[in-house]
Amino acid sequence: xxxxxxxxxxxxxxxxxxxxxxxxxxxxxxxxxxxxxxxxxxxxxxxxxxxxxxxxxxxxxxxxxxxxxxxxxxxxxxxxxxxxxxxxxxxxxxxxxxxxxxxxxxxxxxxxxxxxxxxxxxxxxxxxxxxxxxxxx
Numbered sequence: 001x002x003x004x005x006x007x008x009x010x011x012x013x014x015x016x017x018x019x020x021x022x023x024x025x026x027x028x029x030x031x032x033x034x035x036x037x038x039x040x041x042x043x044x045x046x047x048x049x050x051x052x053x054x055x056x057x058x059x060x061x062x063x064x065x066x067x068x069x070x071x072x073x074x075x076x077x078x079x080x081x082x083x084x085x086x087x088x089x090x091x092x093x094x095x096x097x098x099x100x101x102x103x104x105x106x107x108x109x110x111x112x113x114x115x116x117x118x119x120x121x122x123x124x125x126x127x128x129x130x131x132x133x134x135x136x137x
Contacts, residue, residue, distance in 0.1 A: 033057055037071055043104025051130035061117035064100055068092045069124040072115050
């Protein structure tokens, strides 16, 4: 599942969307400004694992703080994946005037690129873990 506004998109009023499918069968209704994205990979382990669903909201770039987990678009500029755009969920480690630097919690070094305001999709505000094994990490 990529970022979006819930599974059914059924509008339940001005600010509500039916999220029952995202909550795996439980009836759930959340503000339509919240979007889900499913995670994959190990770069954010143990905080996030493959199959977890993050809940994120759009925020102005200037609201970001060091330590925030953000979701953003990154277009590869070198190598075999050159030109491909990926959605990345990493932690902010440094903020400068025209961007931010990020790092996966499970990575030895920071990302080799800057996240610009145009790349930012949003700020992660919650996680739906795939199993109880993820709890209490």
